Amino acid sequence: MPHSFSRRRLLATGTALGTGAALAPLGPLAPTARAAGGRPTTIRLPDGFRPEGIAIGPGPYAYFGSLADASVYRADLTTGRGRLITGSLGTDRQAIGLKTDARGRLFVAGGAGTLRVVDTxxxxxLxxxxxxxxxxxxxxxxxTPDAAYFTDSxxxxxxxxxxxxxxxxxxPDGLRTLPLTGEWAQGPGFTANGIERTPDGAALLVVNTFAGVLFRVDPRTxxxxxxxxxxPPLVNGDGLLLLERDLYVVQQAQNAVDVLRLNRSGTYGRAVTRITDPRFQIPTTAAACGDRIYLPxxxxxxxxxxPTTTYTAVAVDRV
Structure with a gap:
């Protein structure tokens, strides 16, 4: 996470907690305007919501979690309209990273000391x-087919x-802890952030903001x-999104998404492009629907x- 923003404090305390994108080989170009199928490219979220995570599906529906009170907002990507599906869980609760499954379950990284599963x-x-x-x-x-894996920052x-x-x-006692060993470099503070699977599905990828690199983690050991x-280094790396062999790494303080093309085992990545967009306002995570990537x-x-601060999610083209 960047040192220039107070995200560590915002996340840890839970209090002060269309247009196309630019695609350029290792650097930003000017954005290009493009409308696709009439779907909105900017989605308005509730004022004061403080989004961080996003999950999409089943269907063209996006789910956003709130850092302010752990509420969840569902938006229809075809119209841009949405509503809260959960109310506030309290100003001491958060909804950070999110993933949905085909059973209509939303897995929520809940910040300090908790995680939840919600019916979409x-x-x-639940x-x-x-x-x-x-x-x-x-x-x-x-x-993964066998489990949900959560990072601890x-x-x-x-x-x-x-x-x-x-x-x-x-x-209720079924959650277990998996220590990170090997070459893992734990910083004095905020370290692990986004998590994904390798293209072959055999291992996990975790972005380490202290070391500024990705780590490939054996899910068994x-x-x-x-x-x-x-x-570029990934010291601002936040959410990860894998589409086939392309790994989208949200570099939030840089208002950019770096795309790495991985080998199947996820041991090597070649930088393909950087996505920028003038609508980016510290994006944090990414999810895909069709030919678009959506970022809160x-x-x-x-x-x-x-409470009056305005928030949006924006869509950019998939590489």
Missing amino acids: RGGAV ATYPAGDGQNLVNDVVL FRPQLYVLPFGRHGELPG GDARKVTHTG NARFDVDPPL
Whole structure:
């Protein structure tokens, strides 16, 4: 995470917690205007919402989590209209990284000491799991066929929520901790952020903002190895999105998305392009629908955020 913004404090405390994009080989170009199928390219979110995570699907529906009170907003990507599907869980609660599955479940990284699973249809909380001691930060999540994996930004570990044979959630004591070992470099503060799978699905990728690189993590042992890649360092790396072999790395303080083309095992990445857009206002995470990438603008440069602060999500073209 960037040192120039107070995101660590915003996330940890939970209080002050169309147009096309520019595609350029390792550098930004001027944006180009383009409308595609009449779908909106900018989506207005509720004032004061403070978005951070995004998940899309099933269908053309995007889900956004709030840093202000852990509420979840659902938007129809074909119209741009939306509504809250969950109310406030309190100003001491957060919804950070998000992922949805085909069963209509939304997995929520809940910040300090917790994670949740929410029903995307009615907004009911299906399960809540304690994770850590409250001095940690459950930040992002990725789903595999066998489990949900969550990063902890203040501890060298992942949280693993294993699924049953038919995808069932475990009981309240079913969450386990997976220590990160090997070459993992834990910083004195905010370290692990976004998480994804490798193209072959055999391992996990975690962006380490302290080291400014990606790590490939064995999901069985926690052994972490640096991923060699070209292009800029990832000290501002936030959300990760893998589409085939292209890994989109949101560089939030830089108002950019760097795209790396990975080998199948995820041990090497070649910088392909950088996406920029004048509508970026500290984007944090990314999700895809069709030929577009959608990113919420967290506006971490607005300090303190107010109930009247406006927020948007923007769509850019997929590489």
